[in-house]
Amino acid sequence: MSIKLLPDIVINRLKAGEVVERPSSVIKELVENSLDxxxxxxxxxxxxxxxxxIIIQDNGTGIDMSDSKxxxxxYATSKIDSDEDLDTLGSYGFRGEALASIAEVSTLSLESITAGHQLGFRIEKNHNSTSIDHISLPFDHGTKIIIKNLFENTPVRRKFLKSSQTEYFYCYQLCLDFALVRYDIHWVISKNGKIVHDxxxxxxxxxxxxxIFKKDRAQQLRPINFDQSNLTINGIISDSTLTFGSNEYCKIYVNGRPIQDRAIQKAIMDGYHRQIHHGEYPLAIIAIDIAPHLVDVNVHPRKIQVKFVDPGIVFTNVRDIIVQSLGENKTFHGEHKPVIMRSATSILGVKNEASHTHIQSSLFTTETQQEQQGAQVFIKEDYIESTPQFYNTTEYKIVGQIRDSYIIVQHVDGLRYIDQHALAERIAFEKLKKNISDGNYSSTTLLNPISIQLPAHQDSQIISDQLNTLKFETTVxxxxxxxxxxxxxxxxxxxxxxxKIVRHLISENGELSDTHDANLGITNILDSIFATRxxxxxxxxxxxxxxxxxxxxxxxxxxxxxxxFVCQHGRPFVIDIDKKQIDTMFDR
Ligand SMILES: Nc1ncnc2c1ncn2[C@@H]1O[C@H](COP(=O)(O)OP(=O)(O)OP(=O)(O)O)[C@@H](O)[C@H]1O
Ligand SMILES: [Mg+2]
Structure with missing residues (x-):
């Protein structure tokens, strides 16, 4: 077959496929336009x-009548003029392709008016026709966009969409991404015409x-602030008492843009450093602001990934600022959290029902609870009520050992029972992990290179890149x-x-859906391997x-x-009885 240039109509369809993956990508583009x-x-x-x-309305500047055509x-945009502008980008949009792409795969209506004008305009576009009318509008500046029947002309793509409930969940998450970081904006989020959040x-x-959460969680949240000339990291993280069953509340922003980044997601989890159980995720809202020349935002058609000039610096600082913030044990209001010891009842054999359960409840306490499908979350309230530290040498005295298995320690606040095997196991594990995270290991060349056939739906290059950052040497x-x-x-x-380890990684990634795939992979596998070693x-x-x-x-x-103090199998290995509890037991 001879080579020929594709007709515009095909090019447009191809480009639209890149920009618009699902309803949430439409919302993302339209919201970004409103913010711009x-x-x-x-x-x-x-x-x-x-x-x-999908209906989105904003009270922004509106679009000038003269731009309506x-x-x-x-590739028609008001946001950049030349390629140099890409290096100093201050807007969410810059390619001038979002609206064209959305219009390509839906029926679109756009109404807009600029301040001080009597008339605005309405564009109606479907697959066969486009009309522009000059009309008066019920708002004096701003833009309203209605998108109907997404992918109606691309049935294959439509088939890939999930249930309305799941798609709503993606849209809802996307709205939260923006609402959290742009708290300066008034957001009204509705589902099927009914307001979910105002x-x-x-x-x-x-x-x-x-x-959003309808509950003051300040006691469980910590601020993070890191400020250097070209890099600032701000946000909030939850302590180990507020965790979720998925990473849906781990949100990463770069220069105000919500992004997905496996490395930063891993940095967040590393920051918690086993303070939370396997399979649990914190709330972590991490806003990274970095000088525009140190980051390229033009690397993904949907702009959901960025490339840092020096990813290592970002990774290290995110991890370290989380470690620091958790270590300081300060709440939002600046006071130190009281350290609450685990209750004596569990030691005396009365099982504290709440203690080991991963309570399923909802952060949301409004009547619209049922409306927020997918927003069900898991909260651990009662388990590790605090994050007590080990005492240093001057603060404790070894009392003895029971059944050659448990060490009893007396310290300023009371008594501590320690499971010696679990503690030793955890120490060995932490030392090993520290060596790995410090990069304290070398690589070795295999006598016989291993070849692995990857499933077609996996991105081989991403897997290869991930492995290479862990001192593997692989190619595709x-x-x-x-x-x-x-x-x-x-x-x-x-x-x-x-x-096996590589296959394991691949199968973990394969199971993860596109919004929840950020952080498991290699770390989990190494975790489980090293735990047993x-x-x-x-x-x-x-x-x-x-x-x-x-x-x-x-x-x-x-x-x-x-x-x-939980071992890698999820069992506690330290139990404290504070001195008041001892006195109470003796009726003093
Ligand atoms: N809600 C809005 N309010 C005001 N102007 C808008 C709005 N939406 C779109 N526009 C105008 O329409 C132009 C095209 O929008 P579109 O989203 O297609 O491209 P872009 O935002 O410039 O770049 P990108 O494709 O990267 O999003 C914008 O540059 C802007 O001038
Ligand atoms: Mg745009």
Whole structure:
């Protein structure tokens, strides 16, 4: 077949496929346009998960009548003039292709008017025709866009859409992404014409969270602030008492833009450093502001990824600021959280029902609860009521060992029972992980490179890149063959099956949906492997320890364990009885 240029109609369809993946991508583009137009109020109404109807109205500057003919043209934008503007971008949009793409795959109506004008205009566009009328509008400045029947002319794409409920969930999450970071804007979010959230502007992100969650969670939230000339990181994170069953409240923004970034997601989880259980996620709203010349936002058709000039600096600082904030144990109002010891009832054999359960409840306490499908969250309230630290050498005294398995320690606040095997296991695990996260390991060349055929739906390059950041050396051959030449030495030392670990990674990623795929992957696999390896090298139960050995173990605990006393199997390994509880038990 000879080579020929594709007709515009085909090009438009192809481009539209890149920009508009699902209803939430439409909302994203329209909301970004409203924000670029300096709107202070944005209303979004999502019908049938956005599949049949999306209505977005803003009170921004509106579009000048003279631009009405260009507004749906591909590569027509008011936001940049030259390619140099890309290096100093201050707007969400810059490609001039979003509206053209949306119009390509839906029926679109756009009404707009600029301040001081009697008449605005209305554009109606479907697949066969476009009309522009000059009309008076019921608002004096701003834009209203109605998108009907998304993908009606691309049935294959429409088939890929999920149920209305799931699509609504994606749309809802997207709205929250913006509402959280742009707390200065009045947002009205509706589902099928019924208001779900009416969020007037607030002064800060904490107040926005209270608005959304209908509950003051300030006690469980910590501010994070990092300020350097070219990089600032602001936001809030929850402590280990407020966690969720998915990473839906881990939100990352770069220069105000919500993005997905596996590395930063991992940095967040690393910041919690086992203070929360496997499978739990914190609330973490991380707004990264970075000088425009240090980040490229023009790397993804839907602008949901960015490329940092130095990703390592961003990663390290996000992780460290979280560690620091959790360590300071300060709430929003600046006071230190009281340390509440675990209740004595659990020690005396009365099972505290709340303690080990991962309570399913909802953050939302409004009548619209049922409306927020997908917004059901898991909260752990009662488990680790605090994050007590290990005491340093001067603050404790070893009392002894019971059944050659548990160490009893007396300290200023009372007594502590420690499961020696679990503690040793956790210390070994933390040391190993520290070496890995510090990059304290070398790679080794495999005598026989391993070739793995990846499933067609996986992005081989992403997998290869991920492995290479972990000191593997891999390349992609053909479309889907991954060739592994070098692997980290510790995998060989621990006789870990390389193919298995890579396959495991692939299957984990394969199971994850596109919005929840950020952070599992390699870390989880390494976690589970190292957890079992660490076990094998640890001090066991039923093993008598000398005073010196017990001291060494507790000192190592102080040095290596930042808090969150659960072992990698999810069992607690430290139980405290505070002195008041001891007095109470003796009726004093
Ligand atoms: N809500 C709005 N209010 C005011 N002007 C708007 C609005 N929506 C779109 N426009 C105008 O229409 C133009 C085209 O919008 P479109 O979203 O297609 O492109 P863009 O925002 O410039 O770039 P990108 O494709 O990266 O989003 C914008 O540059 C802007 O001038
Ligand atoms: Mg735009």
């Amino acid at each position: 137009a300096q709107a202070t109020k944005i209303s979004i109404d999502i019908h049938d998960g956005g599949k049949s109807l 260009l507004v749906l043209h591909r 969020l007037p502007p607030t002064d800060d992100i904490q107040s926005r969270i209270v608005q 051959r053909g479309d889907h063959s991954l060739i592994i030449y070098k692997v980290p030495q510790f995998l060989v030392d621990y006789t870990i099956d390389i193919e 660490a076990c094998k090298t640890s001090i066991k139960a039923n093993h008598r320890l000398s005073l010196l050995e017990m001291q060494q173990l507790v000192n190592d605990g102080f040095e290596f364990i930042p808090g969150g």
